[in-house]
Amino acid sequence: MEGVPEQFIDERDSARFRHLAQLPGVELYHAHISRYAFEPHTHEAFGIGAIESGAERFRYRGTQHVAPTNAIVTMNPDEIHTGEAVGEEGWRYRMVYLDPDLLEQVTGVRHWWFRDVTRLDALRARQISGHIYALWHTDDPLAQQGVLLDLIDTFRPLAQHAPQRPEGAHRFERVREYLHDNYMRSLTLDDLASVASLSPYHFQRQFKAHFHVTPHQMLMAIRLWRAKHFLTQGMPAADVAALTGLTDQSHLTRAFTLRYGITPVRYQKQVARR
Secondary structure, eight states, rough: TTTTOOSSSSSSSSEEEOOOSSSEEEEEEEESSSSOEEEOOOOEEEEEEEEEEOEEEEEEETTEEEETEEEEEEOOOOOEEEEEEEETOOOOEEEEEOOOHHHHHHHHHHHHHEOOSSOOOOOHHHHHHHHHHHHTTTOOOHHHHHHHHHHHHHHHGEEEOOOOOOOOTHHHHHHHHHHHHHHTTTTHHHHHHHHTSSSSHHHHHHHHHHHOOHHHHHHHHHHHHHHHHHHHTTHHHHHHHHTOOOOOOHHHHHHHHHHHHSOOOHHHHHHHHO
């Protein structure tokens, strides 16, 4: 695309997004990554997908995981994770990101939760990949709805109800909610520690033990997820940077590319509503 900067340094890396006008709350993603390493980032949606070739290494909930060919990947909303190739050949994969409200609306089931982030299941992985491919390549609303239901039926046996949160977790959930409500502001460790009623020293240690990332990493992940939403609405990148608490458009471009492997401008061209 003329005027759009390259999103990867290595030409073997590529990523594409697509939104469906008739199915708000659905984001499709297809990528082949060889050299790129994704910075910690999050999706405020359920992420379900399959590794079509190669293998991915990533950190999720404080643990390193490897997802090889024919692995299914299932991530819960707001869980920060990384991503990089295991070998020189990289990995090719397809993902669908489903808004929790959409999933509840379509199925009538609340409190979805995936306990395991990866599992080897070649048949189901191929089915999930095929459904995501079909969603990408059809524009008929009725067909899209039917494929979405087939996709949900395919991964539904892998899900369960949300687990009970450990005692004391509520104070850190308050902090996460505070970050979501105040991501556009310049925040300090003292601000966040006061929400949890802890000293800054104890807060930093306990926050990282609970979420497996630092407060700043979570704040940046939330800011960049919000940036995706504003870009989808067609908002200029400079305005998005200002609304999400980033220094300027250059800061947005660097941070967005590190986490999603694509520049804000290119992402917007792929998904912006027309």
